[in-house]
Amino acid sequence: MKQIETIKEGKNFKAVNVGATDEVIQYELPLGPNVVIPGKVFVGQALGLTGADMSYQTLVPGQDGGFYHTHKTHEEIYIILKGKGEYQVDGQNIPIQEGSVIRVSPAGKRTIRNNGTENLTMICVQYKANSFAEGDSPMEDGVILQEELKW
């Protein structure tokens, strides 16, 4: 079973290495005694995230998400890294492949399947829905410093 490696940590950051996309299948997410989800790993705790969580997951050909789920307060983004499949929300099927990105609101009844011939690997990020104020944006929140880069 693969483990997340810490690269470096400081006052304002933490960096980890999850491994190459093809290695995600080597993770196991513990669910209970002798119960694991193969090919899935959460990185939020390892990174010390304070307003989101994030997972990598690989589904092998023919595998599906196993169940429908919704959320109480979290919006999710699914980011497809590799492979082909179908994402389903509220009974609507969406073809997915490398570069597909899906936003799902908390109430959306969702699942996914790999109906292709190679492994399907994705990232899922979740955070509080509606936590951005009107006009909240990367440009308004970011502060560019007038300081020469030093490497």
Add this chain to the structure above:
Amino acid sequence: MKQIETIKEGKNFKAVNVGATDEVIQYELPLGPNVVIPGKVFVGQALGLTGADMSYQTLVPGQDGGFYHTHKTHEEIYIILKGKGEYQVDGQNIPIQEGSVIRVSPAGKRTIRNNGTENLTMICVQYKANSFAEGDSPMEDGVILQEELKW
């Protein structure tokens, strides 16, 4: 210049296609009249995100982020998809490659560079720092439905 394609949209979701990782270099982020950042695209608006924003960016060999920046209230996650380089926070350099993931707190003075020989492509996700309550987690927020999957 490449554009984000909409795949499908419904009450509780929106799905877009950004394109393959190698195509991110074809985007241009408009900054002002006749000023663009090549190889960068934000997807938050296209997806209708309500508590985050997200970008894809490619730096060519030798290219750096151009400036240091901090944030007022957003925590960022940098997810390296391809290539090699260095990420810098508060003067500390972090080697990065496919599978590297970095959490940066709002106050972290950050930049990045591609010091490798191939394109460096990453995703950056930002959301409100400290917006998760104590114990907030995917498991507690998620609701698994007892309903058979229909494809």
